[in-house]
Amino acid sequence: MTSRSVVPHASIRTWLGLAVLALPTLLLSMDVTVLYLATPHLAASLRPTATELLWITDSYGFLIASFLVVMGNLGDRIGRRRLLLIGATAFALGSVVAAYAPTPTTLIVARALLGVAGSTMMPSTLALISTMFRDATQRGTAIGIWAACLSGGVALGPVVGGALLESWWWGSVFLIAVPVMGLMLVTAPWVLPEHRDPAPGRIDLAGVALSLATVLPTIYGVKHLFAGHAVATGVASIGVGAGFGVLFVRRQLVTADPLIDVRLFGERRFRAAMIVMTAGISVTAGVYLFVTQYLQQVVGLSPLRAGLWLLPSSGAMVVTSVLAPVLARRFAAGRIVGVSLLIAAVGFVILTRLTATSGVALVVLGIVVVYLGQGPIMALSTDLIVGSAPPRKAGAASALSETGTELGLALGVAVLGSIGAAVYRARVDGRIPDTLPPAAVDAAFTSGLVTIAAIAAAVSAVLALVAWRAA
Template sequence: MTAPPPTARPDRRALVGLAVLALPTLLLSIDMSVLHLALPHMVADLSPTGPQLLWAVDVYGFMIAGLLVTMGTLGDRIGRRRLLLIGAAVFGAASALAAFSPTVEVLIATRALMGVAGATLMPSTLGLISGMFPDPRHRAAAIAVWTSCFMGGTALGPMVGGVLLHWFWWGSVFLLGVPVMALLLVCGPLLLPEQRADHPGRLDLVSVVLSLAAVLPAVYGLKVLADGAPPTVPLLTIAAGLIAGVVFVRRQLHLADPLLDLRLFRAPAFGTALAVMMGGAVAMGGTFLLISQYFQLVAGYPPLIAGLWLVPPSAAMIVATLLAPPLAARVGRATVIGGGMFVTAAGFVVLALAPVQDGALTVMTGLLLASIGLGPGAALIADIVVGSAPPERAGAAASLSETSGEFGIALGVALMGSLSAAVYRAAVEPPQGVPEEAGHTLAGAVAVARDLPADLAAALLGPAREAFTAGLNLAGVLGAIAMALGGAAALVLLRAAEEPAEADESGDAAGSVRVNE
């Protein structure tokens, strides 16, 4: 089906506003992965335990995921621009605190605060874009730019971290947030319109609490269980999270103003799109953590060189994402999304074959294929989700899109990180006289090996690197299976809904939203 031509060119203020919104989006996604290359330096300085290390990495993403729906709905009520600026101020302050964390507990706390602030920014930016670009073609192109910043920033994080770590201490990776958020606070009121719903309803605080109660206990249980603790407590916390999730869903079905509007899931394309996005984010988020450590801890590259290995996949992802709207206009969104997932699956197959010795090129090639395949789908899925909602619910719809992506990335880090840790712990037995933490993580083994005699260090690091690579290979196998299944689901289910979705896009959206310049 041929899409209708654009009604008019977007005005210059909207384009400049898009550039302003792209900056915090890029920064937020960089912060999802910027700590990866800094892990060895942070481990040597703060000496975290295995669970503390994982919490420091992914508490940021889980706080974002747990609060996105709340913040998306709140932005619809109090104004998306206002919420964006509040979040920017808090994020900048928390970034400065994280940079100078004296203990791992302080780092985890400041990363959590950054996650709370980040949750205000993500749905606000995407919701504002929906209002600034009402024409479907323009909106699709703008969301592709926005998505390329989000996806590219996740990949660019380790490279940026490598450059900073080459010259500064590990905490410097967080200071990027200060000038970017300061710029947003100055330019936002001048270039961005205020948008809010006319009749938003009330915010249900019980639902806010339940949403957090569903996410955080389940994640905690997974982490503790993977660390080898007795299973009773972690299984109980996982069960508590699942129960809270069920209560949350049931409450939304009976509220006049639900925090999460479950009626959106009645459209098959909507639910399928979110499921595909989350599956891809789980696989990429967790595997990317392992890849970043592979270049530095297995291949032995310094942070700067390790970051440079990630430049080709980052550039390919950005280009592929920007090409998604015109390609979808020719062959259909389902074909682009599903075909991209199969390309991503091929990339994971390559990662499953990565060797311990001289494997950097293999790992980079696998990540390159995965990035090319996943980028276009992320842009198109975000457009499907946002375009399906009435204007007054744009923030809430954007929060659903970002919840599936952010929660998927953070869940992938937890699951793949925990799985890799379990494989590592099962395979590595530190030689006699070597501190016990060498058997918990490869980063810990590398830190311990610096103070060991050469022969003892070699006896420790050889098996440790083999075990870590085995975990990466297993992640590749699981990722390939997940991506192949996701690609098949996208081709079948999204194609069935493609014609009605395109017809809806050509009409006027329902709903009412107030826009103040």
Template sequence: MTETDVRARGKEWAGLAVLVLPCVLASMDMSVMFVTLPTLTADLRPSSSQLLWIMDSYGFLLAGLLITMGTLGDRFGRRRVLLTGAAAFGAASILAAFSTSPGALIAARMLLGVAGATLAPSTLSLIRSMFRDAGQRATAVGVWTAGFAGGAVLGPIVGGLLLEHFWWGSVFLINVPVMILLLVLGPLLLPEYRDPEPGRFDLPGALLSLVAVLGIVYGVKSIAEHGFGWIPLACCVAGVLVGALFLRRQRVAANPVIDLALFRSRRFNVPLLIDALATFGLVGFNLFSWQFMQIVLGMKPFEAAMWSLPTFLVMPLGIMLATVLAPRVGKPDVIAAGLLVAAVGFAVLFLIRGDSGIVHLVIGLTVVSLGIAAVSAVVTEVILSAAPPERAGAASALAETSAEFGGALGIAVLGSIGTAVYRSQMATEAPDTLTAEQVEAARNTLGGAVETASALPRGAADALRDAAFDAFARETRIAAVVSAVLMAGGAVLIVTLLRTARTRPRPEARKAEAEHGDSDRARDDRPELQSDRRSG
């Protein structure tokens, strides 16, 4: 079989365009709530507890079920699981849009999380099946990465536009036509793939993985939002203990949910760690950047979202550069370079002050996004290529789960550090004219300080706002330093541990890639898969 035979053609690239659509929407559904929340709250009037569940239930179920859904795709067919999830996502979107109570909306958001968990691993594992040529697969993964990153940025922008003219439920209804399009085009453009010998499904293992991930993610996010308490700490400990039971079961189960042999390869476990590290810095620092734009600079959500556009527009550039350079200089070096670029961006953000303008913030965030985009595209492709084709769904789910953990830890760790710095400085810098209650409110959060200032005389209000903005700028600088150090450390780690896996441009390179593609094609052409291929 020649190299041309393994290269994707027009049908595969059209299929990739179809696969990117649910990725964009799944990502948008997480970020769109930031701009939708005020309008939604005014209409449904949820309690503070219900408000948290409206925000977090989608992400919790999504993170908790990624591993299970990825394994189900390997077992029952990735296209089948994707299309089933798409139908469920569209139905849950309609339920969310027309919810008349907080409880109904929470239930709909939970259904969206369950359905959303099918989208990322199914789409990414289908890319593994459709693009056997390593160079084309790298490009396809880059496009997929851009779809997820773009959805996170487009969520507040699209949500803001819709809320200018329609009610809050419209932000959910935009999912429906896209999912219908996926259901129509999917059977025509997407191949089917399943493991021909999956064995019995490990239901206890799947339940253990769900409980472990939910416990840890819930505990970490609760600590990030409300500080340390015995309930979130107990959730984290319980999640870790259940996770240990899950791993123990995977070692002895006849048909485990996760093949632990994957983790014996540095080409798999090191990129997983780097994926979590990159998300740690990017998502964790967003906690500060959005507050800076909306509270310190006084921007409305839509205006802040528009200023974040450069961070989205630069991502395709980072992905393209990484895709082009990886075969020439080696994937570890490209990942390391992306991390160093992100570190430079965080160094720019370290210079921010309470009176800094939006341009300073956007420049730093844009450089960070450029580097992280390059890292994400190559790291995801390395993870996917390190797994055998029949385990691509599980590998994709692990990649997404590591990113979810990285983001949750970034918010928790950087948020906790920032909160400690802010409270410490405000304890000494708050104006002496404030009452004890006003000082306490100003020390708790930046929003509390601004709200307290709004009820004070002009001179005292200006003094309190200046002190709060300076304290917040300091915690932002500390978060930037921590992130920069982690990015630089990750660069050293990836080069040190994956140096032996680096590929250099040699005359034999293209031949080797073709042989690799032939190997994948041979595994896909097994008799057990012929009926699935014809149905695609």
């Protein structure tokens, strides 16, 4: 008769540790979208060029995506809790610099530094959860809560930003990070265990360089490609990034200590989960950016009122993120994600019915339905990705999950945002918007939103099929 090992259940201290890990997760994801409503205010104060404004918005997500894999591996070597605390300290300091940035260049640099600091914390939070919760059911619940904080932060960013902008200047949206990070620095040593890979191997510096040379030129090229000018530069940059990407993959296949186990992508469910999560988040992020601007520029709401109208979408995502692991005990995860994507597609279709005079109700209904479908995608895809890796490589696996999340957010803003802006420019025929009647400007902006919503609906439908077949 063989004995069965008993998997220990999580203690109260472990659940308190999850609450501490939820703090940076919520804040870091919120920092991606907190500038959506603050953009007009900082533009009036710092007067950045159009290119500088795009980098102020996007540099944070790009740098997180670029360094996540590196930091996931570093955490496996020096300790995940240690890296988390280092990142929290750097993030608090960077937030102060961003809040009081006197020039657009300073703010871009500060946002980039925040991205690097954020990349130290994101994989650490998820990796610690995977080691703290040994019971599969409890781990699924914990990751569901983590995913709810991640997705909820993205949705809550404009709400918090809008509330702050009612009484404070644009820099206040950055200062909220300081007390949150301070609280985590005080509590984390008491409730979080330290964990590192006992045999981590050497850091692949060549792989680090190749990963950065892959991501950064690709993102830069995508932004130029859809910006309506410098198309040749965009194509060339994407080509350079793709070339380095091939070299990176080849390097990871032959090195003894790879940054990413690219062979994982040979597994059908893992590959499908990465594609679905990255692309699904991407289309949602791009549309959400335009929705926040629609509520202000077309409907004419204040930042606070726009944020409050977006609050139901936050609640919808949090609820479905938490419920998804419970449903996954009875139904295949791929089936749940497939249905969720179809729900999101319906929400995008609703947004395609918007006009310049639709008002608030239709846009809120559409984004709520989108976020009802988005929650399970975040929760279940993340659990599948992390669960496919051995515990000692949880940091690297969680980094892959986070890379997909952050890269999806950045690509959504860059690609769909640029497409929507191109439609807007075409509708105003290159004329300065101030010379056009306000109704014409509103209609042009709405056309951009409707176009990218239609693209998002089509992409979501295709992803639903991918998820269903991978179940």
